[in-house]
Amino acid sequence: MKISQLSALGCNLPATLRNAGAALCLVALPVAAEPPTVVALGDSLTQGYGLPEGDGFVPVLQDWLNQHGTEAEIVNAGVSGDTTAGGLSRIDWALVPETDALIVNLGGNDLLRGLDPALSRSNLDAILTKADERGLPVLLLGLRAPGNYGPAFQQSFDAMYPDLAAQHDTLLIADYLGPITAGDRLDPDFVQPDGIHPNAEGVKRLVEVVGPAVEELLARAAPVTPE
DSSP states (O other): OOHHHHHHHHHHSOGGGHHHHHHHHHHHSOOOOOOOEEEEEESHHHHTTTSOGGGSHHHHHHHHHHHTTOOOEEEEEEOTTOOHHHHHHHHHHHSOTTEEEEEEEOOHHHHHHTOOHHHHHHHHHHHHHHHHHHTOOEEEEOOOOOGGGOHHHHHHHHHHHHHHHHHHTOEEESOTTGGGEETTEEOGGGBOTTSSSBOHHHHHHHHHHHHHHHHHHHHHHSOOOOO
């Protein structure tokens, strides 16, 4: 019986059965699916440090998805100053029960502090393992190390993101800040006066690259429809 027929049935039933008919209609009516939830786990680059509320990474990404007709809710789990260890310490409660996918953007503060890349790799590996255990697809946003820590550090840091992405079968943007980089440093036209954090125009540039990757992430999160 079609929904339209059930609706008519509910309207035409005798008064003594009308309540049952109405209940039947309510059961049969389709329920709108909730948009998928994507948790963005990161540091100040995710949190939106130094920017008006609507100009940070998460709201700009949300707007980009809305404008492209992609339904999703992006949850801001960015904490300024967080390291990969900090992200690992809060991953369990950051992944709310309704989480369908995960964006990981951590490592910048490890880099600024000159922490051993082996430790950063271990923390990121543990985060991705927890996502694997939940069956969550992941988009990993990587960074590039400058040369001031020496070639061994640079090589080890730069390699950890592609290596982990391959190990855990995650989507990867190896150089998240690439779109606002000029030569070997961030372009001053797209960063705040601190020379580290993107300004509003910089965030827009970053999201133009990240947005399509998030659409691919959501495709991985979509349930498989039985044939």
